[in-house]
Amino acid sequence: MTVALFVPCYIDQFFPQVAVATLELLESLGLDVVFPDGQTCCGQPMANTGCNSDTAPVARRFVELFAGYDAVICPSGSCTAMVRHHYAEYFADDDPAFTSVRDRTFELCEYIHDVHGGRIPDVCFPHRVSVHQSCHGLRELGLGSQSERMVQRPDKVAAVLNQVQGIELMPLTRVDECCGFGGTFAVNEADVSAAMGRDRIADHSGSGSEVIVSADMSCLMHLQGILRRQQNRLQVMHVSEVLVGRELETAPLAAAQRS
Structure with a gap:
């Protein structure tokens, strides 16, 4: 194709x-x-x-x-x-x-x-991962289930990630909660947006995750900014980077401080 x-x-x-x-x-x-x-x-x-x-x-x-x-x-x-x-x-x-x-x-x-049948090439990512589902992905594309509707859907992001060798998907308390970014919402309602982001980071950190993975880099951009300000060692990666076996940064805080 x-x-x-x-x-x-x-x-x-x-x-x-x-x-x-x-x-x-x-x-x-x-x-x-x-x-x-x-x-x-x-x-x-x-x-x-x-x-x-x-x-x-x-x-x-x-x-x-x-x-x-x-x-x-x-x-x-x-x-x-x-x-x-x-x-x-x-x-x-x-x-x-x-x-x-x-x-x-x-x-x-x-x-x-x-x-494409759900299969990916052999790749290894030996890390603890927690998945952030974006609102658009869940509520408009149906990439997984949402708690406000009694409709069960397969988690398509997790299903693909589960094929990666060595990966461990860590469970979250609130799997479908918004990160607070929302594009211009993060500008117009900055305090609310940041508070929502901190809540999501607390959930991911509490899971024991090493890296937050998402299919939406916009959400991860928002969460990454908060992580850097918190000097939190939790990292973010787009799902594509995991699926091709990219490595985690060895010193993410040092890189954040340089930037």
Whole structure:
């Protein structure tokens, strides 16, 4: 299959290693991966702040670039959810390019679990890991169960991670609680956002985890900032980095202090 890799703008700018790990992972699955030139943002930040007229051309550009591929794969639940669930207002219902892109856009773990048969290449990550499920991943993409609904769903992120040799998934007290980031929410309600983040870190730290793993680097960016301010040795990694066997930093606090 020929799949297109969509790299969210914040990953491109701040966490390019996640994009590289995603590419390596997809190629190791035997996929022909294309990175369409000219891709930019999915438009989610503008849409979330009510700037629909600014979002529309970004959405149209996205569909124009990514139409025609067997699948579009994105290492972000929130950006995937934007395309799948919030692009409809910018297109006609019968627009063939839009419906094709909408129906063929997948979050990374979702694609591996649902489309590619759930198998990953042999890789080892001998560490204690706790999984943070993003709100978009759970509540819009159905990557796992959510406590406010009596609907049981498989945890697709954990199912993929469980195949990694040597990994130990640590249980959390509140498995589906928001980290508090929420994009512009973290700016408009900074104190509430930080308090929610500290609560999540306390839960992950209490589990005995060495590293918080998530399918959404935006959540991890928020939690990483709080960890650094706390001088907490707990680390964060995107799921793609674990699935290609990246190593943990040997001295994360020293690296944080240098930055």
